[in-house]
Amino acid sequence: MCLKDGHGRRHDYLRISVTDRCNLRCVYCMGEEGIEQTSHENILSYEEILKVVTAGAELGISKIRITGGEPLARKELVSLIGKISSVPGITDLAMTTNGTLLPRYAEALKKAGLDRVNISLDTLQADKYQKITRCGKLEDTMRGIEYALQYGLEPVKINTVLMKGINDDEVIDFLQLSREKPLHIRFIEYMQIGDHDRGYSSHYLPLSFVENAAKKAGLPLTPVPLPGGAGPAESYSIPGGKGTIGLIHPISKHFCDSCNRLRLTAEGSLKACLYWQDEKPVRPVLDDKAALQKLFREVLGGKPIEHQMAADGNCGSITPGTMRGMSKTGG
Ligand code: SAM
Secondary structure, eight states, X not given: OOEEOTTSOEEOEEEEEOOSOOSOOOTTTSOTTOOOOOOGGGSOOHHHHHHHHHHHXXXXXXXXXXXXXOGGGSTTHHHHHHHHHTSXXXXXXXXXXXXXXHHHHHHXXXXXXXXXXXXXXXXXXXXXXXXXXXXXXXXXXXHHHHHHHHTTOOSOEEEEEEOTTTTGGGHHHHHHHHHHSSOEEEEEEOOOOSSOOTTHHHHOOOTHHHHHHHHHTTOOOEEOOOTTSOOSOXXXXXXXXXXXXXXXXXXXXXXXXXXXXXXXXTTSEEESXXXXXXXXXXGGGTTOHHHHHHHHHHHHHTOOSXXXXXXXXXXXXXXXXXXXXXXXXXX
């Protein structure tokens, strides 16, 4: 079975936001006071999520990423991981997390069937980490990374959003980290998603900045196959590196033509593109698998050819993009 959109792109990947709540308040993701939270009864239950996964798997979805908000902030997430990992057809189960709660859960997550994690880390400096996350401690995420490695949630990928004037002075430090540890550092271009991030264009930097910084520091980037298979990152090694460097440029070199993703929001809407507003609620059809599968096809049938995020923040001049912040849609 194979799910295709109206442009012939094959879709086998579903990202699921299990909560819009987070224990951090990253400046590029949500406002200082957090977000207007969805009440618990409006968030999909684990049983409901499982129905969507099962219906999707029968259509050809084989990869699942659990995200949020902070997924580990939701109660009993390990039980959801156990259930999803046993759905026939699901061959890759990953999670994006800020890592702070991994010391508590890494072992149980691995045993329940989680294959791997992406851990968000935008700085290696404790005071800056506190400023970017507004309330977090660098040492908690660094400890989470160690637990992920210890329990084999590998390849362990590090998501680093590159921001001018904030962490562009740390590119070489991150390259050195991938040299010393088997970590796959993925620089991501800052995207304007939702309406919270005023001042966007003054912090956006294209990832050619990383390539130039590496060259200047005598650490040339050599192309290598992607750790963990296909994806939007261009992957590189540096001399003597135990890990790799990934460059994900949704703005300067977008990869819409190979997009294979669908998203399920915490409130239960299927979205075909992170950027556009279009989404359809799954709740009305959850108890009718055929109708749920039809909804998957409808959502994909309407998937636009590409997003309209722009470096200057003037996105979607004709039709506006989503007003949902990243924590609500799931990154
Ligand atoms: N709480 C988890 C975490 O911190 O990884 C998962 C949710 S977070 C929304 C998922 C990913 O989205 C993170 O790696 C984060 O860096 C990324 N992200 C959030 N807002 C972004 C933005 N405006 N531009 C680029 N990446 C963004």
